Amino acid sequence: MNATPAYDTLSSTWKRMHHLGHLQSIAGWDQAANMPPKGNEARAAAMAEMASLLHRMGTDPALREQLQRAEQEPLDDMQRANLREMGRQWRAATALPESLVQRRQLATSRCEHAWRRQRQANDWAGFLPNLREVLGLAREEATLLADQTGLSRYDALIERYEPGMRCAQIDRVFGDVRQWLPGLIRQVMERQAREDVIAPVGPFPVAAQKALCEQVMRLLGFDFDAGRLDVSTHPFCGGVPEDVRMTTRFREEDFLGSLMGTVHETGHGRYEQNLPRHWLGQPVADARSMALHESQSLSFEMQLGSHPGFVNRIAPLVAQAFGEQPAFEPRNLHRLMTRVKPGLIRVDADEVTYPAHILLRYEIERELIEGRIEAEDVPALWDSGMLELLGVDTRGNYKDGPMQDVHWPEALFGYFPCYSLGAMYAAQWFAAMRRAMPDLDARIGGGDLASVFDWLRDNIWRQASRWTTDELVLRASGETLNPAHFKAHLQARYL
Amino acid sequence: MNATPAYDTLSSTWKRMHHLGHLQSIAGWDQAANMPPKGNEARAAAMAEMASLLHRMGTDPALREQLQRAEQEPLDDMQRANLREMGRQWRAATALPESLVQRRQLATSRCEHAWRRQRQANDWAGFLPNLREVLGLAREEATLLADQTGLSRYDALIERYEPGMRCAQIDRVFGDVRQWLPGLIRQVMERQAREDVIAPVGPFPVAAQKALCEQVMRLLGFDFDAGRLDVSTHPFCGGVPEDVRMTTRFREEDFLGSLMGTVHETGHGRYEQNLPRHWLGQPVADARSMALHESQSLSFEMQLGSHPGFVNRIAPLVAQAFGEQPAFEPRNLHRLMTRVKPGLIRVDADEVTYPAHILLRYEIERELIEGRIEAEDVPALWDSGMLELLGVDTRGNYKDGPMQDVHWPEALFGYFPCYSLGAMYAAQWFAAMRRAMPDLDARIGGGDLASVFDWLRDNIWRQASRWTTDELVLRASGETLNPAHFKAHLQARYL
Numbered sequence: 005m006n007a008t009p010a011y012d013t014l015s016s017t018w019k020r021m022h023h024l025g026h027l028q029s030i031a032g033w034d035q036a037a038n039m040p041p042k043g044n045e046a047r048a049a050a051m052a053e054m055a056s057l058l059h060r061m062g063t064d065p066a067l068r069e070q071l072q073r074a075e076q077e078p079l080d081d082m083q084r085a086n087l088r089e090m091g092r093q094w095r096a097a098t099a100l101p102e103s104l105v106q107r108r109q110l111a112t113s114r115c116e117h118a119w120r121r122q123r124q125a126n127d128w129a130g131f132l133p134n135l136r137e138v139l140g141l142a143r144e145e146a147t148l149l150a151d152q153t154g155l156s157r158y159d160a161l162i163e164r165y166e167p168g169m170r171c172a173q174i175d176r177v178f179g180d181v182r183q184w185l186p187g188l189i190r191q192v193m194e195r196q197a198r199e200d201v202i203a204p205v206g207p208f209p210v211a212a213q214k215a216l217c218e219q220v221m222r223l224l225g226f227d228f229d230a231g232r233l234d235v236s237t238h239p240f241c242g243g244v245p246e247d248v249r250m251t252t253r254f255r256e257e258d259f260l261g262s263l264m265g266t267v268h269e270t271g272h273g274r275y276e277q278n279l280p281r282h283w284l285g286q287p288v289a290d291a292r293s294m295a296l297h298e299s300q301s302l303s304f305e306m307q308l309g310s311h312p313g314f315v316n317r318i319a320p321l322v323a324q325a326f327g328e329q330p331a332f333e334p335r336n337l338h339r340l341m342t343r344v345k346p347g348l349i350r351v352d353a354d355e356v357t358y359p360a361h362i363l364l365r366y367e368i369e370r371e372l373i374e375g376r377i378e379a380e381d382v383p384a385l386w387d388s389g390m391l392e393l394l395g396v397d398t399r400g401n402y403k404d405g406p407m408q409d410v411h412w413p414e415a416l417f418g419y420f421p422c423y424s425l426g427a428m429y430a431a432q433w434f435a436a437m438r439r440a441m442p443d444l445d446a447r448i449g450g451g452d453l454a455s456v457f458d459w460l461r462d463n464i465w466r467q468a469s470r471w472t473t474d475e476l477v478l479r480a481s482g483e484t485l486n487p488a489h490f491k492a493h494l495q496a497r498y499l
Numbered sequence: 500m501n502a503t504p505a506y507d508t509l510s511s512t513w514k515r516m517h518h519l520g521h522l523q524s525i526a527g528w529d530q531a532a533n534m535p536p537k538g539n540e541a542r543a544a545a546m547a548e549m550a551s552l553l554h555r556m557g558t559d560p561a562l563r564e565q566l567q568r569a570e571q572e573p574l575d576d577m578q579r580a581n582l583r584e585m586g587r588q589w590r591a592a593t594a595l596p597e598s599l600v601q602r603r604q605l606a607t608s609r610c611e612h613a614w615r616r617q618r619q620a621n622d623w624a625g626f627l628p629n630l631r632e633v634l635g636l637a638r639e640e641a642t643l644l645a646d647q648t649g650l651s652r653y654d655a656l657i658e659r660y661e662p663g664m665r666c667a668q669i670d671r672v673f674g675d676v677r678q679w680l681p682g683l684i685r686q687v688m689e690r691q692a693r694e695d696v697i698a699p700v701g702p703f704p705v706a707a708q709k710a711l712c713e714q715v716m717r718l719l720g721f722d723f724d725a726g727r728l729d730v731s732t733h734p735f736c737g738g739v740p741e742d743v744r745m746t747t748r749f750r751e752e753d754f755l756g757s758l759m760g761t762v763h764e765t766g767h768g769r770y771e772q773n774l775p776r777h778w779l780g781q782p783v784a785d786a787r788s789m790a791l792h793e794s795q796s797l798s799f800e801m802q803l804g805s806h807p808g809f810v811n812r813i814a815p816l817v818a819q820a821f822g823e824q825p826a827f828e829p830r831n832l833h834r835l836m837t838r839v840k841p842g843l844i845r846v847d848a849d850e851v852t853y854p855a856h857i858l859l860r861y862e863i864e865r866e867l868i869e870g871r872i873e874a875e876d877v878p879a880l881w882d883s884g885m886l887e888l889l890g891v892d893t894r895g896n897y898k899d900g901p902m903q904d905v906h907w908p909e910a911l912f913g914y915f916p917c918y919s920l921g922a923m924y925a926a927q928w929f930a931a932m933r934r935a936m937p938d939l940d941a942r943i944g945g946g947d948l949a950s951v952f953d954w955l956r957d958n959i960w961r962q963a964s965r966w967t968t969d970e971l972v973l974r975a976s977g978e979t980l981n982p983a984h985f986k987a988h989l990q991a992r993y994l
Contacts, residue, residue, distance in 0.1 A: 023548035026541060027522040034525055042725035043742025046521060046779075053518035230537035247538030284541075 010073035011083060014090055015286060021061050022285035026244045028054045033242040033249040037234045041117075048113035055109040062097040082288060085470045089287030096164060099152040100145060108141045108415060116413040120237055128383065128402035135412060136379045139372060142415045146373050158373045161418030165294035166425065168473050171370065174421050177428070177487050178366060181359050184491065186393070192344045192356055192498045201339045204331035208259040216259070216325040217252060217266040220318060224270045224304060225457055226250075227277055238410040239265050239351070241272035241301075245284055248273045259326065260340060261352055264305055271304030272297055274457070278465035289468045292476055294419060298426025299433065300464065306355045306427065307434045307493075308456055310341050313449030344498065346394035348404040355427065356494055360393040365409075365420040373417050382406045429477065431489040433460070436481035505568035506578060509585055510781060516556050517780035521739045523549045528737040528744040532729045536612075543608030550604040557592040577783060580965045584782030591659060594647040595640060603636045603910060611908040615732055623878065623897035630907060631874045634867060637910045641868050653868045656913030660789035661920065663968050666865065669916050672923070672982050673861060676854050679986065681888070687839045687851055687993045696834045699826040703754040711754070711820040712747060712761040715813060719765045719799060720952055721745075722772055733905040734760050734846070736767035736796075740779055743768045754821065755835060756847055759800055766799030767792055769952070773960035784963045787971055789914060793921025794928065795959065801850045801922065802929045802988070803951055805836050808944030839993065841889035843899040850922065851989055855888040860904075860915040868912050877901045924972065926984040928955065931976035 006012065028051060035047055071094060074087050115134035122131045142161070149160035159171050218233060231248035243249030250269045254262045275291055283289035291297050308314055312334075319334040326332075331340065344354045350361040368385050371377040377385065386406045390398045398405045406412075411419055437459050438444050447455045463480040470476075474484050501507065523546060530542055566589060569582050610629035617626045637656070644655035654666050713728060726743035738744030745764045749757050770786055778784035786792050803809055807829075814829040821827075826835065839849045845856040863880050866872045872880065881901045885893045893900045901907075906914055932954050933939050942950045958975035965971075969979050 020548055023545040024552070026545035027526050027549055030526050030529055030542075031522050034529060038727060040724050040727060040742060042722070043739075046739055046741035047525075050518040050521035053515055054522055057519070227537070229535050231535060232533060244538075244541055246541035247535060 008074070008077040008079060008083070010070045011077050011079060011087065014067070014070050014074055014087070017061065017064075017067070018090065018287060019285045021058055024054065024058060024061075028058070029242055029244050030247075030249070033234075033251075035113075036236040036238070036240065036242075037249070037251055044113070044117045048110055048117070051113060052106050052109040056102050056106045059097060059100070059102050059105040062093065063102070067094055082283070082470065086283075086286050086288035089290070089469050092167065093287055095152070096149070099149050101148075104141065104144060104148070108138075108145065111137050111141055112413065112415045116410060119407065119410070119413040123237075123403055123407045126401070126403040126407075128407065131402070131407055131413075132379060138413065138415045139379050139417075142417050143373060143375060145415075146417075156374070158370045158418065161373060162421065163418075165416075165419050165422055166473070167293060169293075169295070169421075169425070173485075174366065174425075177485075178359075178363055178421070178424070180487065181424070182363060185356075185359055185363075188494060188498075189344060189346065189356055189360075189394075195499065196339075196344060199339060201343065202329075202331040202333075202336050204259070204326075204329055204340070206258065207256040208326050210254045210256060212325045213254050213259050213262055216321060217263060219321055219325075220263065221250075221266060221270050221273075223318070223321075224267065224274070224308075224453070226270050226273050230277055231273055233266065239269055240410075241269045241276065243276075245276045245279045245281075245289075248276050259322075263322075264309060264341065265351065267309040268301045268305035271301035274304075274460075275300040275465050278461050279468050280466055283468070288470060292464075292467070292469050292471075293473050294422040295425035295429060296464065296473065296476070298422050299429035300426075300460065302355075302423075302427045302430040303433055303456075303460060307430050308448070308453070310338070310355070310497075311445070311448050312338050313445060313451075314453075315341060316449065317451055342497065346396050348390075348396060348398060348401065349408055351408075356498060357394060358427065359424045362420055362424040364389040364393060365411075368406075369412070369417050369420060425485070428485060428487045428490040431493040432477070432481050432483075432486060433464070434493070435489045436463075439482075503569070503572040503574060503578070505565045506572050506574060506582065509562070509565050509569055509582070512556065512559075512562070513585065513782060514780040516553055519549065519553060519556075523553070524737055524739050525742075525744070528729075528746075530608075531731040531733070531735065531737075532744070532746055539608070539612045543605055543612070546608060547601050547604040551597050551601045554592060554595070554597050554600040557588065558595075558597070562589055577778070577965065581778070581781050581783035584785070584964050587662065588782055590647070591644070594644045596643075599636065599639060599643070603633075603640065606632050606636055607908065607910045611905060614902065614905070614908040618732075618898055618902045621896070621898040621902075623902065626897070626902055626908075627874060633908065633910045634874050634912075637912050638868060638870060640910075641912070651869070653865045653913065656868060657916065658913075660911075660914050660917055661968070662788060664788075664790070664916070664920070668980075669861065669920075672980070673854075673858055673916070673919070675982065676919070677858060680851075680854055680858075683989060683993070684839060684841065684851055684855075684889075690994065691834075691839060694834060696838065697824075697826040697828075697831050699754070699821075699824055699835070701753070702751040703821050705749045705751060707820045708749050708754050708757055711816060712758060714816055714820075715758065716745075716761060716765050716768075718813070718816075719762065719769070719803075719948070721765050721768050725772055726768055728761065734764055735905075736764045736771065738771075740771045740774045740776075740784075743771050754817075758817075759804060759836065760846065762804040763796045763800035766796035769799075769955075770795040770960050773956050774963050775961055778963070783965060787959075787962070787964050787966075788968050789917040790920035790924060791959065791968065791971070793918050794924035795921075795955065797850075797918075797922045797925040798928055798951075798955060802925050803943065803948070805833070805850070805992075806940070806943050807833050808940060808946075809948075810836060811944065812946055837992065841891050843885075843891060843893060843896065844903055846903075851993060852889060853922065854919045857915055857919040859884040859888060860906075863901075864907070864912050864915060920980070923980060923982045923985040926988040927972070927976050927978075927981055928959070929988070930984045931958075934977075 031051055039047060071091055079087060115138045118134055119131060146157035146161050150157045153160055155163060156171060162169050221233065230246060231250065233250050233252060235253055236251035239252045241248060241250045250273050252262050252266045275297060280289050315338040316334045319332055319337050323332045344356045346357050347353060353361055368382060383406060387399050390396050441455055467476055477484050526546055534542060566586055574582060610633045613629055614626060641652035641656050645652045648655055650658060651666060657664050725741060726745060728745050728747060730748055731746035732748065734747045736743060736745045745768050747757050747761045770792060775784050810833040811829045814827055814832050818827045839851045841852050842848060848856055863877060878901060882894050885891050936950055962971055972979050
């Protein structure tokens, strides 16, 4: 006889939602990578219908009692962790009425679709009313989530991406970064000004770039029988764990951007591809959090991808792809990949100036959500923030300013901090790896990437959502979030 | 106050199914055009879940009473036609239990996915158990549909694709074709044996072929803002009316196959793109039937695409794409496009031998469904049929024999006759056009394709499912299906 009827019912409900969510994920990827413009209205309506259906399933009143009854059933550890995650998802979902979920889906689809053209045209005036609508809905959502959880409104949004993380902790961590980052940037730039760097000579044909990216993805263990690489305006890693859809974008005059962007997304991709197969479809098999997800992409892009040993490994592939050039000599290539230079675009930023982009977005979106500023206040704050943090002038350039990211059009407020938290976790993983394998750098230099992948797979990927974030981090690295590793990493690599 | 509450409820139910069906269509296209192999199991499960959900929605017991009540409501003509189509879909759906729908979806996904490799490997033994499973489910389905409708089992399957069409009529029409076709093929081949034809010299680079196909699609009025052209093993036209996903396949040694295949699919594509926009999502806005759909692709490919006037128009584009060649001279190109030669592959067949491929498939699948033969009997029947009808030897070649089409792996029994019925309707449309526009051939020769498109749009595309097939055909051409036009077309073009 079955001793866990309530748990089993919950489990099959989540499996059904997983199946339907699969179609939603593929449609979302297609929307960004393939869809022609006139398809958008019907796609937005279709995805809104599905979002609403999934919301209804995830907020079915029967779940409350099933969750309570399942608590009393004889569950093993994994099942109990799964039940904990079900409860978390259920509480988050029930805080929001279906009508709001549907309105948000429609508004973000519309805003994101228009943004793709408006960004090209530097059309802030056209973008503003759409952004205002999306912001209005995000505030509505934040208020409802805050009422339910007792958190502040912005904390309530962070909780969706990074459970357990609070503004207060981010303020502490980011406040510390604000202290030492501008000085470090100056120091690094002074030092690098004395170094000779040979610039690569383009153009770099897109077909060769794509082949190189796929070659490097293979080197990084991406399974092409369970995923693809395509092109979209804003690179992302979508799809489903069984079929990971990564995107990148190519520019003929620069190959490093798409190459390192691809290395970044490959970190996301491998996390997804290596979630515990047997548990897929259950919340316990979901990636732990967004900062943890970013810690994987940044482990790949920054810790590993910009490691001198790894650069040695890929330099011949670069020369093979585009023909021999003095710029492709490994030491020069490594210098190219670690140039520190304040710039306008977050996704093109080096790892030293990157946190400045996040500090700015964090400060702006926190104020937007708490209602202390409005959408029309963003450009002025952007201009002054960029000037103060990175010394660059952004006035009138919305395209490469507040319109550069897909996050706000998609109402992903609360997500940005995860990037820098992820950079910090990534540094913490590699510090832990070096404690466990003192010869790690020699291993990477000798082409042994398996040591890194094995550690990440055992400690992060396969753990999925079995533990809370703090527990997972503690088990993996012997301590909870410790941003000192990130500072130490930057100092070691750049000073 | 609202005088049509039941109708309105039905209408919004169908709209919801349309939205969810959109995701299913895009996922299906993606499965054929993009999906990596390890994604298939999860995709099959996801699509089965959706098929089952759509089936539940379409068989909701509440619909019966709503359909009855709506009959009494004051509806206009379009609404009444819409209600008729809702009833038809509902009756078809309620004949099948959800478990069968789900098993069929799983079995066909599995069979179709394996078939993609098995076909390459000529692996009939590997294919057979999957085909047997799919056939078993198709028979189960046919039996249930037959019980409900009082039709024979195979008629009940035809009814899904070609409402109102019966075996008896097909036997009559195809029986007539069997009489004159072999003689006509001989006559045409003798005649063509005396003609000089210059063969084009390849290879024809795939990128140039794709650009040429897209150019010709534009010439044929395909709206690339509402659709795409991609590559799949078996070309098809999928997606949704607002976002039509056409596929083709390229071979470097032959450009005419993909070019004319693309012209064919463009006919399907334009039908979909021009269904009545305002009614999309309601059954009355669906394409009328599969034979009508094929009548559009064959109007494009055969009636228009192989018309000497149209060939004049595209000959310079071909020369532009691949460089000048004697073979690209318009008269020679037209001869190439109208070569009659018995061959193994249906989709590569010329329009004269094509019906022979359909007769064979029709005769085999009718017997399979009626249970008079089994899956393992197919190869022997195939071999003898191909020998008798086209004089070609197919023994041991399953790849280019009974494994060549996606239809049986996908359980689309009852579909094949629609191709030849479509060819007959297409000839009937052009006969009607010539009665209305006696200078039609001169118009096409002078580059005026709008006359053809306008006629098709007004008489077929925009009519969607407003009338039954017989009514639509009568209104468009002044008579119901009259296969004499097809025979006359072949005689006029080839003798």
